[in-house]
Amino acid sequence: MNKFLKRVFLPSLLATGIFSATFVPAKPAAxxxxxxxxxxxGAAAGAVTGIITNNDSVFTNAINGAAAGAAxxxxxxxxxNKRDxxxxxxxxxxxxGGTVAGTVTNRKGTLSNTINGAAAGAAINILRNNKK
Structure with a gap:
């Protein structure tokens, strides 16, 4: 029985040890x-930019901007330094982010989606760099 346990469980323990030593310490992007x-x-910037570019509804433009803001x-x-x-x-x-979100939500006007996302990124940059 002792040989059987060594042959069955030791390779799995070794594999588990190697796996955990390799992948667990890696910090995921968060x-x-x-x-x-x-x-x-981003949602506010996307909604305003969507009104200016006359692309789709305010709600879908806000979703596009929110996705760009998350990106x-x-x-x-x-x-x-978060302000740098x-x-x-x-x-x-x-x-x-705006282009990808527009593609996922099946929206037309790739250029408008890109502009909405870029405006969201610019708005976040301006607001974050000015906060003390």
Whole structure:
């Protein structure tokens, strides 16, 4: 019985030890405590930009902006100084988030989705860099 236990359980224990030593210490990417605030800023910016570009409804533009705001938050969550943001990065990440959100929600007007996301990223950057 002792040999049987060694042959059956030792390889699985060894595999479990290697797996946990390799993958458990890796810290997953996570948003910070300002996620909902950034999503709200993005939603407001997306709604206003959607009215200006006359693209779809205010609700879907707000969803697009909120997704862009969440993407900008995730891109900046690892920074030590949260006020030290890069405007070009926030605009680019917001534009990408808005484009992807527009594709997922089946909206037409890829350029308008990109503009909504970029505006959300710019609004978050401006508001976050000015907060003391």
């Amino acid at each position: 948003a910070d405590d300002k996620l909902l605030e950034d999503a709200g800023i 900008v938050n995730a891109a900046n969550s690892g920074r030590r 943001r890069n405007l070009a990065q926030d605009v680019g990440v917001g534009a990408a």
